[in-house]
Amino acid sequence: PEISVFEMPVEQFSGWFILPFLFTFIEQDMGQRCFAASSPSILAKAAIGAGIAAFSVCLIPIYFGVLGQSYGIQGEGSVLMTAVSMSTNPVIAALVGTAVIAAILSTANSLINAVGSNLSQDFFTENRSMLKTKCLAGAIGIGAIFASYAFTSIVGVLMLSYELSVSCLLVPLLVALFSKKRGAFLPAASSMVLGAMGFFLFRWVETPLPKEIAAMSLSLFGYLMGSALMRRSLRRKTLKV
Numbered sequence: 001p002e003i004s005v006f007e008m009p010v011e012q013f014s015g016w017f018i019l020p021f022l023f024t025f026i027e028q029d030m031g032q033r034c035f036a037a038s039s040p041s042i043l044a045k046a047a048i049g050a051g052i053a054a055f056s057v058c059l060i061p062i063y064f065g066v067l068g069q070s071y072g073i074q075g076e077g078s079v080l081m082t083a084v085s086m087s088t089n090p091v092i093a094a095l096v097g098t099a100v101i102a103a104i105l106s107t108a109n110s111l112i113n114a115v116g117s118n119l120s121q122d123f124f125t126e127n128r129s130m131l132k133t134k135c136l137a138g139a140i141g142i143g144a145i146f147a148s149y150a151f152t153s154i155v156g157v158l159m160l161s162y163e164l165s166v167s168c169l170l171v172p173l174l175v176a177l178f179s180k181k182r183g184a185f186l187p188a189a190s191s192m193v194l195g196a197m198g199f200f201l202f203r204w205v206e207t208p209l210p211k212e213i214a215a216m217s218l219s220l221f222g223y224l225m226g227s228a229l230m231r232r233s234l235r236r237k238t239l240k241v
Contacts, residue, residue: 167215187226194222
């Protein structure tokens with residue numbers, strides 16, 4: 001069934017809007033861009049300019065998506081390409097299709113290279129060679145093709161990748177960023193463990209809150225519990241001394 005933006009369920013809103021927003025706090029790409037800026041003012045201007053440019057570009061698929069809804073386009077095919085084909089000529093439709101394919105291939109290529117680089121550097125530190133790296137990247141690409149048949153929505157896959165990282169890392173990283181004290185291992189570890197448990201648990205257990213919010217709440221509880229246990233252990237050591 002068709003769902004308008006204003007009729008979107010709270011569960012879907014939390015997954016499609018809140019998760020990507022929170023992921024920007026912890027993703028490595030954003031951190032690299034922030035650290036590369038020469039001053040806070042330049043970083044702020046660059047962020048505002050990038051946001052305006054990204055929003056302007058996003059207006060194009062949004063326009064054709066709304067246009068496709070007005071045409072009553074439904075089915076398993078691409079609503080974007082169907083709307084472009086119906087509202088423009090074949091040349092523009094071919095150019096748009098080529099641009100979409102190029103964007104998909106560019107993203108897939110960069111992700112495969114990133115995953116292959118991380119795996120080769122973290123787990124295959126000895127006897128590394130270009131051939132082994134190429135074989136690893138090829139295996140990741142082939143595995144991704146077969147894994148894609150298990151999913152029907154690319155947005156769902158993106159949200160799934162965001163959700164695991166946010167559930168495990170958001171709370172300890174935010175505390176590390178804004179806390180003046182040095183972080184401790186036990187609270188961070190308990191927060192990550194309970195966040196990961198919540199990621200899997202709340203897929204089968206229904207809660208009044210959306211599963212993403214529930215997993216982050218469980219991660220926060222894990223951090224508070226770890227902090228309480230650490231303070232209790234420090235008090236015991238102080239009393240013994």
